[in-house]
Amino acid sequence: MTELLSADIQLIQRILPHRYPFLLVDKVEDIDGTQTAVGIKNVTMNEPHFQGHFPGLPIMPGVTIVEAMAQTAAVMVGTALDMADKEMKVYFMAIDKCKFRRKVGPGDVLKMNLTTVRGKPGGKVWKFSGVATVEGEMAAEAEFTAMMDLPA
DSSP states (O other): OOOOEEEOHHHHHHHOOOOTTSOOOSEEEEEETTTEEEEEEEOOTTSGGGGTSOTTSOOOOHHHHHHHHHHHHHHHHHHHTTOTTSOOEEEEEEEEEEEEOSOOOTTOEEEEEEEEEEOOTTOSEEEEEEEEEETTEEEEEEEEEEEEEOOO
């Protein structure tokens, strides 16, 4: 039985180049190598997109939910491959089968379950499948392909 890993905000910032307001994952837990992980995003009213999306009815933009899933995947791979402090960059190549099922707003805890569909250590192109939920209810799902720009 393998020990599952986790990444707190300090480790996340050592893996991802993103910073506020575009760092969209607070914690990644249950990291099972490069295969699966669960990301946590605590949605708060002070996030800048809520000023205009939408006034009086704050809703987290769908694209930021997909970005949060992608950041979770990058942390999963970065943790498994020991990429902390190594300036790893990750770029979207494709987003497929993306569907939004529920509004996400301030006070919600977005839980993102990510699975690697294709990719291996040392490989540049990876494909992931993600499902984001709030209180067990599906908020979004997507498959996405990313290029991992790993330092030599």
